[in-house]
Amino acid sequence: QNLLVGALVGDPALIGTTDEGYITLDDMINNVIKPLIGTFGSQFGGVMGWEFADDGPPTYDQSGAWANGIGQALATTGPAIDFSIWSLQEPSGSGTSPTTISPSQLVAGYSDAYFYQAADGGQAFMDTQTGITTPGSKHCRTELREMTSSGEQAAWAPSGTNTMDVTGQVTLLGGGSNGKVTVGQVYNSDDSIPLCELQYSGSAGGFVLVYEEAKGAGNTIDLQTPVGLNTSYGFQLSLTNGVLTVSINGQQVYSHTPSANILAKNFYFKCGNYDQTSTAGEVTTTPYTIVEIYSINVVHA
Structure with missing residues (x-):
């Protein structure tokens, strides 16, 4: 249309x-x-x-x-992101309670050392090597969590159309050749584990996918999609009519039908910078990994 x-x-x-x-x-x-x-x-x-x-x-x-x-x-309008349907978690805070930024704050133009507009107009997500983590994670993050238009935490069934399209690039990767950062997730809301994590991997020189139906039982798949640092990419995560697919730069590179047990769960999208070599520890503002996002488009139908 x-x-x-x-x-x-x-x-x-x-x-x-x-x-x-x-x-x-x-x-x-x-x-x-x-x-x-x-x-x-x-x-x-x-x-x-x-x-x-x-x-x-x-x-x-x-x-x-x-x-x-x-x-x-x-x-110069900046990233094409509807911040009204996202909340943001940052690596600052205290204890096991990271700082959370509400949709209304994001819409109002919130920015800080972890979340700011880059010189090229992209939205920069900066993660530190150490910081505040949630009780269920070893890694700190600067990452968006999907919300509803009414301000509730999103949780949708895998029936119908559910897609998230993101354009961006990784400009700094902590951990060198062993570094990896999750740039997008389909998250199992009921079991509090990711169904899949799309990761940019230094050793793979591109994207890998971690698929996980049970906590601690994930499989890592090399998607064979070479993308360099400071190179723009686009990806789509889709859980549509019960089928999980991943596309990179317009090309579908993964398709899988989860088990019936998993398809009875509810899900939501996440995207940003969830560095997989960062750890819980001192709160700093020293850049370790930086992911830029230019656009996010979420569709539920």
């Missing part, structure tokens, strides 16, 4: 009209462009438009100040 939105952008007083219905450039950016990016993610096609010249007869000027302003705004 395609959606076409029309708008008159400008200051009526400056362009010599008393007509109503115009919106300012700021309104166009904040109330039209950004919400569309947040809703449609990578499916948002951008803006196509023309500017009326400010002198002489009405003509179209595709390189005018307003057109350039919108173009610059599109280039």
Whole structure:
């Protein structure tokens, strides 16, 4: 489906009209462009438009100040992530209670040393070598957890369509050639274990998948998808109609039907930076692993 939105952008007083219905450039950016990016993610096609010249007869000027302003705004709007359906866990906090950032805080533009907009416009997720972990994990993280639009923790059945598409890159990997970082998960909410973790592996030089139906009984599969550091990628995790699939850069590389017992559970998505060589310990802000995300698109139908 395609959606076409029309708008008159400008200051009526400056362009010599008393007509109503115009919106300012700021309104166009904040109330039209950004919400569309947040809703449609990578499916948002951008803006196509023309500017009326400010002198002489009405003509179209595709390189005018307003057109350039919108173009610059599109280039600097940041990651295409709908933060209203995510909460964030960070490696700071105390004891076994990591810092958790709510969806409303993320929507309001939350940032800190662990979570910030990178120079290229991507959302940077920085994990440290040591930090605060949950009781069920040995590793600290800077990672998003799926929520519902009403602010509840998401937990959905594996029937129907359930997909998460992410674009990003790993720019720093702790642990060198032995390093690995989980960039996406389908998480078993009922049993509190990941059904699968998509990991970027230094030794594999690309992605591996950890599949786990019972705690401590996971299998690691090399997906044979070479991707270098500082190289953009796209992946999809899907648990649709009872079948788990993984695609990398548009190519399906894994498909598996979980057991009937597992398909009776509820699930949610996670993504970000869950470094697998980090440990519980001192809270620091020294970068160990950095993952950038440019877009996230979640579909449930």
